[in-house]
Amino acid sequence: MFAIHETSPNVRNMKQLQYAVLAKRASRIKEEIRQRVRKPFKDLIEVYWGDPHRGGVKPLTFVQQVLAACVYPQLVDSDELPVDVRQRAELLLKGCAGGSVGSYTATQGVPQIVHRISEFITRRDGGAPCDPENIYISPGSQWGLMNVLNVLVDAEASPRAGVLTPRPCYLTSNQSMVALGAVAVPYDLCEERGWELRVEELRRALESAEGVCRPVALYVINPGNPAGHVQSRKSMREVIRFVSENRLFLLADEVYQDCVYGEHSEFVSYKRVLTEMGPPLSDTVELASFHSASKGFMGECGLRGGYVELVNLDPAVMKYIYTLFSADSCAPVLGQFALDLLAKPPQPGDPSYPLYKEETQRIRSTLVRNVKRVFEVVNSLPGLCCQPVEGGAFAFPRLHLPPKAIRRAEEMGMQPDMFYCTRLLEEAGVLVCPGCEFEPKEGTYHFRCCIMVPEDVMEELLRRLTSFHTQFMTDFS
Amino acid sequence: MSSLQQVNPTVRGIRASAHTRLHRLATHIAQDITQDITQGALKPFKEVIDVSAGDPHTAGFKPVTFVRQVLAACLLPRLLEEETLPLDVRRRAQRLLEACEGGSVGSYTASSGMCHVRQSIAEFIVRRDVGVPSHAKDIFISSGLQRALMVFIKLLAGGQEETRVGVLTPVPCPHTLPALLDEARLALAPYRLAEGRRWAVDVDELHRALKSATERCKPRAIYISNPGNPTGHVQDRKSIEEVIRFAAAERLLLLVDEVYQDSVYGPGRRFISYKRVLFEMDGEYSDTVELVSFHSLASAHMGEGGLMAGYMELVNIDPEVMHFVDTMLCTDISTPVTGQLALDLMVDPPRPGDLSFDTYSQEILLTRAVLSQNAQRAQEFLNDLPGMSCQPAMGGIYLYPRLHLSPHIIEKAKTLKVEPEDLYCQMLLEEKGVLLGAGCQYGETAPSYHLRLCILVLPDTLEEVLARLASPPSTVMAALPAREGRRHGEHFVTHQWCPLC
Numbered sequence: 001m002f003a004i005h006e007t008s009p010n011v012r013n014m015k016q017l018q019y020a021v022l023a024k025r026a027s028r029i030k031e032e033i034r035q036r037v038r039k040p041f042k043d044l045i046e047v048y049w050g051d052p053h054r055g056g057v058k059p060l061t062f063v064q065q066v067l068a069a070c071v072y073p074q075l076v077d078s079d080e081l082p083v084d085v086r087q088r089a090e091l092l093l094k095g096c097a098g099g100s101v102g103s104y105t106a107t108q109g110v111p112q113i114v115h116r117i118s119e120f121i122t123r124r125d126g127g128a129p130c131d132p133e134n135i136y137i138s139p140g141s142q143w144g145l146m147n148v149l150n151v152l153v154d155a156e157a158s159p160r161a162g163v164l165t166p167r168p169c170y171l172t173s174n175q176s177m178v179a180l181g182a183v184a185v186p187y188d189l190c191e192e193r194g195w196e197l198r199v200e201e202l203r204r205a206l207e208s209a210e211g212v213c214r215p216v217a218l219y220v221i222n223p224g225n226p227a228g229h230v231q232s233r234k235s236m237r238e239v240i241r242f243v244s245e246n247r248l249f250l251l252a253d254e255v256y257q258d259c260v261y262g263e264h265s266e267f268v269s270y271k272r273v274l275t276e277m278g279p280p281l282s283d284t285v286e287l288a289s290f291h292s293a294s295k296g297f298m299g300e301c302g303l304r305g306g307y308v309e310l311v312n313l314d315p316a317v318m319k320y321i322y323t324l325f326s327a328d329s330c331a332p333v334l335g336q337f338a339l340d341l342l343a344k345p346p347q348p349g350d351p352s353y354p355l356y357k358e359e360t361q362r363i364r365s366t367l368v369r370n371v372k373r374v375f376e377v378v379n380s381l382p383g384l385c386c387q388p389v390e391g392g393a394f395a396f397p398r399l400h401l402p403p404k405a406i407r408r409a410e411e412m413g414m415q416p417d418m419f420y421c422t423r424l425l426e427e428a429g430v431l432v433c434p435g436c437e438f439e440p441k442e443g444t445y446h447f448r449c450c451i452m453v454p455e456d457v458m459e460e461l462l463r464r465l466t467s468f469h470t471q472f473m474t475d476f477s
Numbered sequence: 478m479s480s481l482q483q484v485n486p487t488v489r490g491i492r493a494s495a496h497t498r499l500h501r502l503a504t505h506i507a508q509d510i511t512q513d514i515t516q517g518a519l520k521p522f523k524e525v526i527d528v529s530a531g532d533p534h535t536a537g538f539k540p541v542t543f544v545r546q547v548l549a550a551c552l553l554p555r556l557l558e559e560e561t562l563p564l565d566v567r568r569r570a571q572r573l574l575e576a577c578e579g580g581s582v583g584s585y586t587a588s589s590g591m592c593h594v595r596q597s598i599a600e601f602i603v604r605r606d607v608g609v610p611s612h613a614k615d616i617f618i619s620s621g622l623q624r625a626l627m628v629f630i631k632l633l634a635g636g637q638e639e640t641r642v643g644v645l646t647p648v649p650c651p652h653t654l655p656a657l658l659d660e661a662r663l664a665l666a667p668y669r670l671a672e673g674r675r676w677a678v679d680v681d682e683l684h685r686a687l688k689s690a691t692e693r694c695k696p697r698a699i700y701i702s703n704p705g706n707p708t709g710h711v712q713d714r715k716s717i718e719e720v721i722r723f724a725a726a727e728r729l730l731l732l733v734d735e736v737y738q739d740s741v742y743g744p745g746r747r748f749i750s751y752k753r754v755l756f757e758m759d760g761e762y763s764d765t766v767e768l769v770s771f772h773s774l775a776s777a778h779m780g781e782g783g784l785m786a787g788y789m790e791l792v793n794i795d796p797e798v799m800h801f802v803d804t805m806l807c808t809d810i811s812t813p814v815t816g817q818l819a820l821d822l823m824v825d826p827p828r829p830g831d832l833s834f835d836t837y838s839q840e841i842l843l844t845r846a847v848l849s850q851n852a853q854r855a856q857e858f859l860n861d862l863p864g865m866s867c868q869p870a871m872g873g874i875y876l877y878p879r880l881h882l883s884p885h886i887i888e889k890a891k892t893l894k895v896e897p898e899d900l901y902c903q904m905l906l907e908e909k910g911v912l913l914g915a916g917c918q919y920g921e922t923a924p925s926y927h928l929r930l931c932i933l934v935l936p937d938t939l940e941e942v943l944a945r946l947a948s949p950p951s952t953v954m955a956a957l958p959a960r961e962g963r964r965h966g967e968h969f970v971t972h973q974w975c976p977l978c
Contacts, residue, residue, distance in 0.1 A: 008631060008632055010631075011805060012801070023587070051578065051584050054578040054579040054581075054584040054585065057579075059581055064552055064553045064554075065553055068552040069549075071545050071548045071549045071815075072546055072548070072549035075549060075561075078561070080561075098532075098533075098534035098536065098538075099534075101781075101784065102533075102540055102774075102779075102783045103534045103782070104535075104782050104783055105783065139620055139785065140811050150487075150660075151485055151488050152483075152484075152485065153485055154485045155485075175804075179805070216483075300583040301584060301585045302577070302583045302586065302813060303582065303813055303814070304785070304813040314480050316480075317480065317484055320484050320485075320489065323488065323491050323493075324488060324491075324660070326497055327623060327653070327657060328624060329621070329623070329782065330783070332620070332783065332784060332815070332816060333784070333785075334784070334813060334815050335813055
């Protein structure tokens with residue numbers, strides 16, 4: 001009856017992630033370890049996803065305590081939890097109908113939380129005003145991105161709508177665009193210059209789209225994923241001028257804004273830069289900026305809390321944004337709460353502040369150290385090199401594979417970096433994400449590795465990588 | 478830049494929801510009231526009562542204690558070492574945390590859901606359906622019914638104009654469904670449920686609807702909810718078999734919303750799943766009919782809509798298609814872990830002998846009793862009101878009474894360019910501070926008007942709502958011409974408010 005050829009063509013055009021293949025193998029290996037099969041490693045190090053808790057980073061105590069008290073308010077009455085935890089839980093529950101996280105909330109999110117997010121944005125952006133009406137909480141940033149794209153992209157238009165996307169870029173975002181009927185138009189980040197975004201390349205990409213599709217938006221990830229570049233103000237101003245000249249909607253994925261390590265790097269939001277540029281740009285450039293509770297120190301990917309701030313949209317268009325977001329009732333309430341804690345963490349003087357500070361400092365210093373170590377170790381290995389990671393959650397080393405290895409991969413019907421990653425998993429018990437998942441430039445091979453893991457795990461990872469890589473290069477020389 | 482003209486036409490075409498508009502109005506009125514009261518003004522009502530949609534905790538029901546305790550322990554594992562929580566709660570939380578990556582609810586899960594939970598769901602289905610096999614691999618978790626349905630209908634979407642894929646949709650249907658179909662660019666092909674027979678499914682009507690639909694689109698699927706949302710009808714085995722045979726003969730995919738399966742109270746009625754009926758039919762059906770059944774945390778007992786999780790079970794679906802379901806869910810990754818864990822608790826609650834069993838069963842029984850009581854009380858009351866008639870409900874959380882509206886109101890609605898039920902609900906809201914749902918009778922040639930009343934509320938709330946509906950005439954009444962309803966003479970004399978002309 002309902003066979004594959006009857007499936008919507010937009011869906012059929014979506015590429016399959018290699019993850020499923022690796023995940024299956026990883027499961028099998030874990031099972032074998034459980035059954036005490038002899039292996040050269042005692043456990044798997046899984047650094048495929050940007051998932052700090054999976055990697056072993058501990059959740060923040062304040063977050064855990066507040067959320068538990070919200071779910072089971074009887075805890076609020078007990079003396080076990082610090083006063084500020086109990087107060088925050090009470091405050092959050094007051095914003096819920098029936099005082100329960102099980103109730104639906106307003107489509108945009110609990111009003112008090114939306115408000116606190118807008119205050120957070122204003123503080124972050126040195127006073128730039130932020131209207132709560134422009135904020136929509138969503139279950140994770142990707143979902144918010146889909147909704148905005150849905151308004152911009154007419155699947156039945158001819159020529160099709162195009163979205164300029166970075167290369168490399170994680171497959172899921174491109175897939176979402178394809179599913180909506182858009183065309184992803186890649187612009188290359190410059191690897192040799194630390195994966196910098198260059199406006200000339202944006203122009204080239206735009207020209208390449210002529211006759212193929214009609215570009216409607218530019219998608220930028222800052223700090224980058226998988227490439228850990230952090231844009232300079234100058235670069236961001238150029239991007240803003242570019243989108244203005246070419247009447248493109250600017251989609252700024254800023255979920256890694258809390259993860260900046262480079263000594264000379266600083267995160268500045270697109271909203272701030274835009275505001276500082278003043279009219280007419282600040283009044284006309286259309287911008288959607290995405291953030292989430294999944295990344296940064298909170299790392300609560302599983303709670304599904306994200307938001308989008310929409311700037312300079314026509315009010316009539318905003319109406320349709322509302323329609324799309326309201327199709328799903330609301331974002332998960334606990335995810336909304338996590339965002340609230342992100343927007344307003346414990347402050348000096350609060351009982352929970354010392355512990356909160358200690359935990360976040362520890363995570364931060366771990367990440368700074370990890371980034372340094374990855375850079376050192378990876379660059380010391382022949383056939384492997386890595387740009388400095390200025391920000392984000394990942395390192396994205398480049399593989400210079402010997403021709404013999406490339407041939408073997410081809411014989412096996414695999415992408416060369418997928419072949420490398422499969423071997424790395426089987427022989428060293430390290431699960432990373434192959435570069436082919438990022439639509440890379442032809443003939444270049446990479447892998448992406450999450451650096452949000454405890455220090456000892458990173459050391460172990462680097463040790464295994466070194467030993468595996470050396471052997472691999474010897475085997476295929 | 479983006480202006481109205483450049484907005485995706487599909488999005489522009491999503492029909493406006495009366496529910497959204499009324500809700501916004503209700504919020505404004507509620508805010509006004511708070512202001513007025515603080516300023517000492519007198520209002521005909523103290524607060525707005527929203528009985529338009531099901532949200533049990535908002536209505537005053539307490540969450541299931543066991544669920545909240547386990548989730549709290551999962552969020553704050555330190556609680557596992559203390560004795561504040563019962564032992565069975567701690568044990569279950571421990572087991573669930575072991576199934577989470579990194580032992581944290583903050584980690585991503587597989588896009589189709591945690592294996593452990595999918596397995597629990599499969600086992601639940603086997604128990605519920607008395608031995609009919611169910612496998613974790615056929616179960617896909619998503620962030621609630623809407624999203625699950627959206628994933629599936631996006632798969633179906635395709636074609637344009639007459640070749641546009643269509644879905645046979647009941648009239649009435651859940652108020653969120655039409656917008657969902659619009660967004661996925663599917664055509665809606667309505668089939669009427671038989672009001673006179675307690676909203677039963679009429680197979681002849683299915684045939685008629687299909688024939689009519691094929692002139693405008695390519696029907697590929699049939700959507701049905703059982704227990705019915707918002708009708709409260711519960712199908713018996715014979716009725717389910719008829720629908721299955723129809724779907725088989727016409728090669729339609731069955732999309733079955735069974736979210737209210739735990740709320741059946743009609744005398745002599747039991748819930749029986751489509752899957753079970755299918756499997757107990759001949760091989761020519763059980764091996765071929767394609768079925769997707771949906772369930773979620775927004776059920777009456779759980780009431781945990783805000784945790785955003787549900788699942789769908791795929792039966793007889795091509796494995797390649799299932800593969801794409803997974804791919805689509807990959808772009809979503811939006812089912813919160815806490816919601817997934819709550820699903821596990823929903824399908825595998827405390828059993829007799831467990832420490833938490835007594836509390837759990839009391840809580841469930843209370844909800845069920847209130848629902849059943851409310852259904853009867855409200856149906857009798859509304860049916861007695863002049864200008865209204867109401868079929869008894871057998872299950873679910875709504876009543877769907879019929880309104881006999883005066884031509885005056887119908888005309889007024891036309892001038893205001895809203896549906897008459899919509900206008901009526903607005904008047905009710907402004908006059909009496911009660912928010913009911915407007916019925917949804919899209920595409921009907923012989924219009925009839927209905928309201929949707931959520932009966933999953935505390936008995937006191939229901940009484941207040943009914944009292945307000947029965948209170949003396951107001952501007953609504955004043956606007957009506959003299960009534961001809963002498964057959965309702967007595968009621969008229971007792972000043973019951975009625976929209977009849």
